[in-house]
Amino acid sequence: MPRRLDQLAINTATLGFQWPLERIVEACARLGIGGVAPWRRELTEVPAARAARLVRDAGLTVTSLCRGGYLVHRDAAERAARLDDNRRAIDEAAALGAPVLCIVVGGLPAGTRDLAAARAQVVAMLALLREHAAGTGVRLAVEPLHPMYAADRSCISTLASALDVCDAVGPELGVMLDAYHLWWDPELACGLARAGAERLLGWQISDWLVPTRDLLNDRGMIGDGVIDLAGLDRLVTASGHTGLVEVEIFSTDWAGRDPALTLRTCAQRYLALG
Amino acid sequence: MPRRLDQLAINTATLGFQWPLERIVEACARLGIGGVAPWRRELTEVPAARAARLVRDAGLTVTSLCRGGYLVHRDAAERAARLDDNRRAIDEAAALGAPVLCIVVGGLPAGTRDLAAARAQVVAMLALLREHAAGTGVRLAVEPLHPMYAADRSCISTLASALDVCDAVGPELGVMLDAYHLWWDPELACGLARAGAERLLGWQISDWLVPTRDLLNDRGMIGDGVIDLAGLDRLVTASGHTGLVEVEIFSTDWAGRDPALTLRTCAQRYLALG
Numbered sequence: 001m002p003r004r005l006d007q008l009a010i011n012t013a014t015l016g017f018q019w020p021l022e023r024i025v026e027a028c029a030r031l032g033i034g035g036v037a038p039w040r041r042e043l044t045e046v047p048a049a050r051a052a053r054l055v056r057d058a059g060l061t062v063t064s065l066c067r068g069g070y071l072v073h074r075d076a077a078e079r080a081a082r083l084d085d086n087r088r089a090i091d092e093a094a095a096l097g098a099p100v101l102c103i104v105v106g107g108l109p110a111g112t113r114d115l116a117a118a119r120a121q122v123v124a125m126l127a128l129l130r131e132h133a134a135g136t137g138v139r140l141a142v143e144p145l146h147p148m149y150a151a152d153r154s155c156i157s158t159l160a161s162a163l164d165v166c167d168a169v170g171p172e173l174g175v176m177l178d179a180y181h182l183w184w185d186p187e188l189a190c191g192l193a194r195a196g197a198e199r200l201l202g203w204q205i206s207d208w209l210v211p212t213r214d215l216l217n218d219r220g221m222i223g224d225g226v227i228d229l230a231g232l233d234r235l236v237t238a239s240g241h242t243g244l245v246e247v248e249i250f251s252t253d254w255a256g257r258d259p260a261l262t263l264r265t266c267a268q269r270y271l272a273l274g
Numbered sequence: 275m276p277r278r279l280d281q282l283a284i285n286t287a288t289l290g291f292q293w294p295l296e297r298i299v300e301a302c303a304r305l306g307i308g309g310v311a312p313w314r315r316e317l318t319e320v321p322a323a324r325a326a327r328l329v330r331d332a333g334l335t336v337t338s339l340c341r342g343g344y345l346v347h348r349d350a351a352e353r354a355a356r357l358d359d360n361r362r363a364i365d366e367a368a369a370l371g372a373p374v375l376c377i378v379v380g381g382l383p384a385g386t387r388d389l390a391a392a393r394a395q396v397v398a399m400l401a402l403l404r405e406h407a408a409g410t411g412v413r414l415a416v417e418p419l420h421p422m423y424a425a426d427r428s429c430i431s432t433l434a435s436a437l438d439v440c441d442a443v444g445p446e447l448g449v450m451l452d453a454y455h456l457w458w459d460p461e462l463a464c465g466l467a468r469a470g471a472e473r474l475l476g477w478q479i480s481d482w483l484v485p486t487r488d489l490l491n492d493r494g495m496i497g498d499g500v501i502d503l504a505g506l507d508r509l510v511t512a513s514g515h516t517g518l519v520e521v522e523i524f525s526t527d528w529a530g531r532d533p534a535l536t537l538r539t540c541a542q543r544y545l546a547l548g
Binding site: 108112113114115119146147148150151152155157158160161183184185186208210211212215225226227228231 | 382386387388389393420421422424425426429431432434435457458459460482484485486489499500501502505
């Protein structure tokens, strides 16, 4: 079955936040791209309810809101602040009509070295947030990040670990699969089967460049790297997932180019995946 | 039990290859450091048998030789060349008196995206090398590298995967545990228990810096980063391992400093690990 652009969504970080959300939505609609995944920073420029209308009126869907998380903490004050911020993020997702809030859990609390303790904090914090999520209908998608971010962004580095968190907390949770973070994992097929359509809440693509010059902002355009994205897409489909795929490319290169060019390239490369 | 420097070995890459092996061995002996792990490039300057004598006469031991591997290949010619080179590496390890040859298996063959196929090549190649290893008594230590090297250095990224390779090939194989590559892995304790003393052939330390500015050459001195090295050391001891621990720091910073300072710092930081 040939790929269709209405199965593609653009995570707005891919365009380097050069355009306001309204312009991104218009450009996506013109190309036939089916969805958009905004960031919270964009909702400071256009209120979530108005953003929801923009997207709906253009015939697009919101796949997810980026992002909540950073749940690890050093003390009670930081803990309370993180809980507040995540409750606000859940409310924003609900107002935006996003079915999913993407959660990047955070790495080691500053000055610590205990990954197991950090992971326990993540479970405890999500257990406190699940009721608020349930009240809004927004699902929380725990996103395992690449192990190179274990210290400073996510102490959850594998799909299996993220699913362990879901098991421990409850059905309001699920997982976000990002090819860039997990393509190397020999247990990925196993994790996808375990997740199933019920818990696989989103699926993001970009590519791993060789060489990679920067740990944060050197992701590749679809097809420019070594990830077998077509193969992963088959695994995701086999797991029962029917949602859109988000392109999320953090790249100094692409963030500096004309967003119209980046959008067209994403669309072409997605169709060419085969 | 307090730490003793005769339990510490220096992987010579830590000193940036500024000194010839003889001078490194003398300096280690003077400090009471117990072992050294040379690289093959150093054996082009001093023949392996003479290097073996140098080390022995100084009262040191060789923990391992770095390194064989890069077993993945695109065609029959590359395959034959890699087999030849690895047989030579095994012979050099034997001549050096190194009980272990460290194996970095290689990433994806150039132009490919199939990690499973690359891993199958690794198993097939090691199955061809095991007899040669058995004939010399040198064990082959498969070293899982950090997933950020999956494309270009090692398609084996976890201890579990490395042990799967050992299971598939035979008792000539074992694993090398490098804290830098595996500290983030939630299955690490499990993998160490599975390896046991019989298959854990070596153990290397350095530290993960936050931020990490370069994927290859920004490892930290012991204690300067976020890895719980004392905790990992307890896990390694619990697995039954009684060998020395190698300090292996790939770092543009440290490789540019006075090797005498680097050696003293390694010794002090190791003793301070607690």
